Amino acid sequence: MFKILNETFRTGIVTTGYPAAAADIAAGFRGLPRIDFPAWRDARPAAEVCPTDAISAVDLGGVRDVTVDYGLCVFCGLCAEATPEGAIQITPEFELAVEHRQELILSAHYGLNEDGSHRDLISVRPGAAAVEPAAERAGRKLKEQISATLGRSLAIREVDAGSCNGCELEIHALNNPIYDIERFGVHFVASPRHADMLLVTGPVTRNMEVALKKTYLATPEPRLVVAVGACGISGGIFGRNYASLGGADQVVPVDVYIPGCPPRPQALLQGILMAIGRMKQALHLST
Amino acid sequence: MLSFIESLAHRLGGQVERVAARNEHEVYLQLRDADSRPAISILRSEYQGRVASVFAEDRRSADACFFVYHVIEFPGDPAYLLLSTRIDHTDPHFPSHSVDIPALNWQEREIQDMFGIQSDDHPNPRRVALHDNWPDVHPLRKEFSLTTVLPEFEGERHIYRPALGEGVFQIPVGPVHAGIIEPGHFSFAVAGEPILYLQLRMFYTHKGTEKLFEGMPVERAVFLAESISGDSSFSHGTAFCQAVERAGAIELPLLAARMRTILLELERVYNHVADIGAIATDVGFGIANAHASRLREMIFGLNEVLTGNRLLRGMVRVGGVRRAWNESQLSALRLTVHGFESEFRHLVDLIVSSDSTRDRLERTGVLRLEKARDLGIVGVAGRASGIDLDVRRDHPYAAYGDFEIHPPVYDGGDVWHRMQVRIDEVPASLNIISALLDSDLHGEPCTPFDRIAPDSCALSSVEGWRGEIMHWIRVGADNRLERCKIKDPSLNNWPALVEAVQGNIIPDFPVINKSFNLSYSGTDR
Ligand code: SF4
Numbered sequence: 001m002f003k004i005l006n007e008t009f010r011t012g013i014v015t016t017g018y019p020a021a022a023a024d025i026a027a028g029f030r031g032l033p034r035i036d037f038p039a040w041r042d043a044r045p046a047a048e049v050c051p052t053d054a055i056s057a058v059d060l061g062g063v064r065d066v067t068v069d070y071g072l073c074v075f076c077g078l079c080a081e082a083t084p085e086g087a088i089q090i091t092p093e094f095e096l097a098v099e100h101r102q103e104l105i106l107s108a109h110y111g112l113n114e115d116g117s118h119r120d121l122i123s124v125r126p127g128a129a130a131v132e133p134a135a136e137r138a139g140r141k142l143k144e145q146i147s148a149t150l151g152r153s154l155a156i157r158e159v160d161a162g163s164c165n166g167c168e169l170e171i172h173a174l175n176n177p178i179y180d181i182e183r184f185g186v187h188f189v190a191s192p193r194h195a196d197m198l199l200v201t202g203p204v205t206r207n208m209e210v211a212l213k214k215t216y217l218a219t220p221e222p223r224l225v226v227a228v229g230a231c232g233i234s235g236g237i238f239g240r241n242y243a244s245l246g247g248a249d250q251v252v253p254v255d256v257y258i259p260g261c262p263p264r265p266q267a268l269l270q271g272i273l274m275a276i277g278r279m280k281q282a283l284h285l286s287t
Numbered sequence: 288m289l290s291f292i293e294s295l296a297h298r299l300g301g302q303v304e305r306v307a308a309r310n311e312h313e314v315y316l317q318l319r320d321a322d323s324r325p326a327i328s329i330l331r332s333e334y335q336g337r338v339a340s341v342f343a344e345d346r347r348s349a350d351a352c353f354f355v356y357h358v359i360e361f362p363g364d365p366a367y368l369l370l371s372t373r374i375d376h377t378d379p380h381f382p383s384h385s386v387d388i389p390a391l392n393w394q395e396r397e398i399q400d401m402f403g404i405q406s407d408d409h410p411n412p413r414r415v416a417l418h419d420n421w422p423d424v425h426p427l428r429k430e431f432s433l434t435t436v437l438p439e440f441e442g443e444r445h446i447y448r449p450a451l452g453e454g455v456f457q458i459p460v461g462p463v464h465a466g467i468i469e470p471g472h473f474s475f476a477v478a479g480e481p482i483l484y485l486q487l488r489m490f491y492t493h494k495g496t497e498k499l500f501e502g503m504p505v506e507r508a509v510f511l512a513e514s515i516s517g518d519s520s521f522s523h524g525t526a527f528c529q530a531v532e533r534a535g536a537i538e539l540p541l542l543a544a545r546m547r548t549i550l551l552e553l554e555r556v557y558n559h560v561a562d563i564g565a566i567a568t569d570v571g572f573g574i575a576n577a578h579a580s581r582l583r584e585m586i587f588g589l590n591e592v593l594t595g596n597r598l599l600r601g602m603v604r605v606g607g608v609r610r611a612w613n614e615s616q617l618s619a620l621r622l623t624v625h626g627f628e629s630e631f632r633h634l635v636d637l638i639v640s641s642d643s644t645r646d647r648l649e650r651t652g653v654l655r656l657e658k659a660r661d662l663g664i665v666g667v668a669g670r671a672s673g674i675d676l677d678v679r680r681d682h683p684y685a686a687y688g689d690f691e692i693h694p695p696v697y698d699g700g701d702v703w704h705r706m707q708v709r710i711d712e713v714p715a716s717l718n719i720i721s722a723l724l725d726s727d728l729h730g731e732p733c734t735p736f737d738r739i740a741p742d743s744c745a746l747s748s749v750e751g752w753r754g755e756i757m758h759w760i761r762v763g764a765d766n767r768l769e770r771c772k773i774k775d776p777s778l779n780n781w782p783a784l785v786e787a788v789q790g791n792i793i794p795d796f797p798v799i800n801k802s803f804n805l806s807y808s809g810t811d812r
Binding site: 003004007008010011014025026027028029030049051052074075076077078158159160161162163164165166167168169170171172173175176177178188190191192202203205206207208210211215231236237238240241242243244261262264 | 467468469491492495496506507509520574588640806808
């Protein structure tokens with residue numbers, strides 16, 4: 001007993017000040033790759049190295065159609081290294097949660113030179129997901145009700161629908177004394193019947209489709225679904241194949257998407273608190 | 288080189304079709320006959336060979352057959368033997384070894400499911416990798432397209448064996464579990480509190496990983512390898528890169544070998560400390576876990592400083608590592624490792640001095656040596672039950688050849704000893720890191736490489752924190768993969784859980800399970 005108390009006093013308080021204070025993040029952390037579209041002279045090298053096709057380029061009739069989908073990004077930094085003109089910068093931005101899938105996507109059009117490099121930027125617009133969410137989400141009004149109902153005390157049921165377990169490590173970290181999610185009245189529960197929110201990780205595998213659906217239906221309304229990580233958003237590096245259906249929104253309606261591979265605990269915190277109206281969306285790509 | 292390869296070839300005599308050494312790490316021995324039973328029985332009884340893995344390859348377009356490979360290791364020999372047999376494609380079948388080598392049970396059935404090659408005389412030939420309600424497909428056959436859209440699944444997923452008797456109940460658990468863990472289904476048969484029998488149903492997270500590798504350029508495939516099991520991102524990434532390096536005869540710069548070794552050990556440390564905390568939690572010692580998770584966070588922070596990612600992702604690459612470390616990164620490493628050492632001692636002291644914790648962990652979930660040997664248990668769980676295996680010592684890679692590795696081996700086989708192995712391994716890992724910090728950590732981080740000769744294959748193994756990870760690859764045209772076989776130690780070790788829980792009470796299941804802490808994703812892929 002004495003030892004336990006002694007350890008506690010010796011350690012003191014270790015909990016982070018985030019989100020009230022800035023997050024304490026190491027210098028080398030790779031967050032959002034920001035693209036300076038007018039300065040981008042060639043999208044091909046980045047598209048070539050990107051391991052998940054988060055950056056893709058298609059040429060048609062002298063015009064290059066470039067899609068950047070942060071819902072696929074695993075934040076490896078290769079695109080910045082492959083782009084010598086410095087048009088892609090790896091930033092430490094990590095508050096990337098959004099409410100709508102398309103808010104993670106930009107679509108740019110370039111006129112091309114003879115050698116295939118960009119001559120001029122024709123337009124940058126919000127893009128559309130290659131695969132639209134299959135499940136319908138709740139309307140705006142209902143969401144406000146949900147915030148009012150769940151905002152002060154939220155019970156989360158985590159559902160691994162096929163992840164590599166990387167996201168689970170970071171979700172676990174939310175319960176450690178550093179991130180201590182319970183200080184916000186948020187806690188993890190063992191049954192969907194006790195839950196207000198499902199936190200879904202992984203590409204949804206064929207084998208987990210039914211279990212995810214059943215878990216969703218067992219969660220009392222009003223309920224929220226948060227899709228975690230590149231896989232939870234889009235299927236990530238696994239994409240859609242004979243065994244994987246892609247992102248969570250192919251099976252259940254998703255209210256908030258949290259990019260990352262995996263998202264760091266602060267990013268999870270921001271996305272979860274955003275879903276209940278206690279933090280604001282920070283990422284606005286088109287502005 | 289396998290010292291006795293000549294005597295062996297002589298001993299097997301007419302059974303041998305050809306012998307080829309691709310590199311110093313592996314020798315291929317192709318049998319004339321499709322029946323590998325006589326050869327494997329000689330290798331096991333006369334040469335103390337251990338069959339570490341079995342896998343198949345579809346070579347119908349190149350060689351008009353399938354191949355089945357048995358990976359065999361011999362005590363004291365750093366090279367592996369890959370025993371291959373040609374499987375006739377018109378009526379594909381291969382002999383099962385599961386009766387003699389229960390360790391191959393799941394792996395043989397996986398070959399059945401994924402390739403449609405029948406395992407003859409298998410004691411339990413039911414599906415394992417594809418659930419029972421899947422249509423009749425064999426995804427690793429070349430003609431099966433990755434993006435095949437399968438029809439709606441119908442029918443029963445799996446028929447569990449009924450457990451009958453007075454007062455016997457069956458308790459189904461999963462696939463969605465109560466904690467923040469991966470999905471799988473456990474069916475317990477209990478009589479009162481004690482567990483009589485546990486049946487496992489895995490492969491819920493099967494996401495086509497081995498198929499996805501096929502056709503992928505090797506550089507991109509590193510990222511897929513990092514996603515086989517998130518908690519072993521660096522080990523799987525390294526195992527994969529090493530396989531490509533061996534296939535392409537790409538020499539690893541000394542700096543990269545040392546940096547990989549440091550990062551592999553950091554991965555071991557963060558997982559071990561987290562497991563120690565989790566074991567404490569499962570017997571009600573939550574505050575110890577609070578400290579353990581604080582310690583894991585120290586390493587996660589360091590990981591981010593060293594690699595830009597808390598799980599060490601995006602650092603390993605074919606030919607080496609992405610970038611060298613600067614002075615400030617090196618001093619962060621030095622400082623954290625130093626600080627961690629004393630913090631870890633405090634944590635261990637807290638746990639081992641708690642009698643009630645010890646009482647719950649000792650003689651709980653015992654896995655006996657004979658069982659462990661039959662089931663082919665590796666890594667932490669194996670060492671806790673007396674199986675003295677460690678890839679770092681037995682098949683040195685990265686910079687491990689410069690170290691004397693003395694893995695802790697116990698014969699207790701209970702939860703306590705699985706924790707004890709981890710407690711012993713953490714300081715040993717920190718010592719390896721400290722020694723490497725005293726070596727020269729400057730130079731080229733990576734060897735550039737060009738085209739790898741098509742049809743080059745290689746095996747690679749890494750002692751991940753759980754145990755033996757193996758990757759076997761064949762590179763095709765344009766540095767794209769033809770085949771990538773992945774064996775995570777979890778695949779070996781799940782059946783150990785079934786043995787270890789028998790006779791224990793249901794409330795001890797979580798802590799027994801946690802003491803193995805196996806990866807579902809690594810198993811299911
Ligand atoms: S950082 Fe994201 S966009 Fe850039 S190459 Fe990596 S995955 Fe692709």
